[in-house]
Each structure stands twice: as structure tokens, then as C-alpha cells.
Amino acid sequence: MELIRRQIGAATIAFTDRRGGSSLPPFDGLNLAPHVGDNSDAVTANHHAVAAALGIPEAPWVMPHHVHGTEVLTVTGRLRDGVEADGVATNRPGLLLAALGADCAPIAIANDTASAAIHAGWRGAANGVIASGVAAVRRLGRGPVRAVVGPCVCAAHYEFGAEMLADLVARLGPEVAVTTDHDTPAFDLRAAIRIAFAGAAVDDVEILDVCTVESPDHYSYRRDGVTGRHGVVVVQG
Ligand SMILES: [Zn+2]
Structure with missing residues (x-):
């Protein structure tokens, strides 16, 4: 595992990749998702490996099941299994x-004293999951809000239906519409995320320059279909 680490306020942020870990193909190796068909003991071992790499082997792993919605839960401890x-x-x-x-995109949002870990695809980014995350961090903490957007599909690799793309342009603006390298319509998820953060008045947003479709060290649903998940982990200090 090679963690990409950042610090915002007292929050430690780390983006994982698929290297190392205990999962077997097609989930090899550091799959963090229990819902994709991987062996659950391997997933648990991978969670422990990440926590140990961060120096907090006993920390409770708090991760809801993602549903491409907009809800961001305020948490004080472990979640029940299956919470969406x-x-x-x-x-x-x-x-x-x-x-x-x-x-x-796995995304970290934090200010001086609160933090959040968010999942955003096109639905979440268009429907408000980022605004929900920023609002939660503002409600829970103080200081300027900053964010880091992790590895995700780049615009050139995100071929998209023309009709759906037109709908997203109407809602978000023309900058989300691009084309692939073979001139078909494509959606710029990073642009949509940038627009959402600007709408939430967050100025400091770092977007990591890693495309999951291109990177062999990351999981890509579009490339591989049945596969694992990498992610972001955020630990409030
Ligand atoms: Zn790409």
C-alpha cells in the first residue's frame, strides 16, 4: 500500500490504492469494500492494515454503504452494518x-476541528452530496473548510450518454461537458466536483491527478467490472 497523505487542521487524511493487502483476484489486493463479493475476512484484514499503517490499529472503522445519494451522517462511533x-x-x-x-471520487473535507469522508460519483456530485459534507463539517467544527479529491475517472475516460450529459450541463454548467479521445460525449466529474465546492463557498480544493481507469494501482469499475474499491480514510486528531 502506498498512502497519499494530507493534513487539514487536526485531521489526518490518507488515500489508499490496491497494492498489498489480503484480497485475491479479481479483488487483489487492498480491497476495502465488503459489498463487492470479496472474502469478508480479507476485507477486514485490509481495514486493519490501513489502520495499522496510520498508527491507529484499534480505531473503529466507520463506513456506510454508499448508494449514490446525498446523505452525510454525523457519527460518534461505529455504524450498524448496512447503514446507507x-x-x-x-x-x-x-x-x-x-x-x-x-x-x-473519494473525498476528504475538513476544517480546524471537524472532518468528513465522502463518496461522489456523477449523481452525488450533481445532487448535493458535497454541499451536505461541507455543511456537516461547518456545523461540527470551526475554521476555513478545505478539501482533497482523490483518484477518480478523468474526463477523457468518462464516456456519457448525450441526453444525460445535456441534462447535467443544464443543471451544473457547460464546463462538465467534454469529449473522449474518440470524440464521443464525456462527463468531467472533477469539474462537477469543483463546481459543487465553489457553490458551497469552499476555496481550497486539491484534486489529485490520478485517473482510476489509467492507473493499474487503483480499482476501476469502468475498466474491470467486478473489482474492489480503494478509498479515503479521515481521522480527526
Ligand atoms: Zn483517464
């Missing part, structure tokens, strides 16, 4: 908040 949401936020130190992706 696309983000978790807290101001409580020591929880390991996690959000997953495999072309969708």
Missing part, C-alpha cells in the same frame, strides 16, 4: 472515517 449514506462526518478524535471509490 454517502458520507460520514465527525468532530470526535480517533474514529477512522472511510469512503470508497472505483472511478467515483
Whole structure:
């Protein structure tokens, strides 16, 4: 595993990849998702490996089942199995908040004293999951809000239906419509995420330059179909 680490306020942020870990093909190796058909013992071992790499082996892993919605839960401890949401936020130190992706974007949002882990694909980004995450962090903490957007599908690799794309352009603006390298309509998820953060008045947004379709070290649903999930983990200090 090679973690891409960031710090915002007291929050430690790390983006995972698929290297190392205990999962076997086609989920090899550091799959963090229990819902994709992987062996659950392997997924649990992978969660422990990430927590250990962050130096907090006993931290509770707090991760809802993502449903491409807009709900961000405020959490103070472990979630029941199967709780559905696309983000978790807290101001409580020591929880390991996690959000997953495999072309969708795992995103960390934090201010000086609160933080959130969010999952955003085109639905979530267009419908308001980012505004929900920013609002939760503002409600729970203080100071300027900053965000880091993790590995996700790039615009050139996100071929999209023309009709749906036109609908998203009408809702979000012309900058989300691009074309693939073979001139078919494509959706710029990163642009949509940038627009959502601007709409929530967040100025400082870092977008990591890693395309999941291109990177062999990341999971890509569009490339591989049955596959695992990498993600972001956020630990409030
Ligand atoms: Zn790409």
C-alpha cells in the first residue's frame, strides 16, 4: 500500500490504492469494500492494515454503504452494518472515517476541528452530496473548510450518454461537458466536483491527478467490472 497523505487542521487524511493487502483476484489486493463479493475476512484484514499503517490499529472503522445519494451522517462511533449514506462526518478524535471509490471520487473535507469522508460519483456530485459534507463539517467544527479529491475517472475516460450529459450541463454548467479521445460525449466529474465546492463557498480544493481507469494501482469499475474499491480514510486528531 502506498498512502497519499494530507493534513487539514487536526485531521489526518490518507488515500489508499490496491497494492498489498489480503484480497485475491479479481479483488487483489487492498480491497476495502465488503459489498463487492470479496472474502469478508480479507476485507477486514485490509481495514486493519490501513489502520495499522496510520498508527491507529484499534480505531473503529466507520463506513456506510454508499448508494449514490446525498446523505452525510454525523457519527460518534461505529455504524450498524448496512447503514446507507454517502458520507460520514465527525468532530470526535480517533474514529477512522472511510469512503470508497472505483472511478467515483473519494473525498476528504475538513476544517480546524471537524472532518468528513465522502463518496461522489456523477449523481452525488450533481445532487448535493458535497454541499451536505461541507455543511456537516461547518456545523461540527470551526475554521476555513478545505478539501482533497482523490483518484477518480478523468474526463477523457468518462464516456456519457448525450441526453444525460445535456441534462447535467443544464443543471451544473457547460464546463462538465467534454469529449473522449474518440470524440464521443464525456462527463468531467472533477469539474462537477469543483463546481459543487465553489457553490458551497469552499476555496481550497486539491484534486489529485490520478485517473482510476489509467492507473493499474487503483480499482476501476469502468475498466474491470467486478473489482474492489480503494478509498479515503479521515481521522480527526
Ligand atoms: Zn483517464
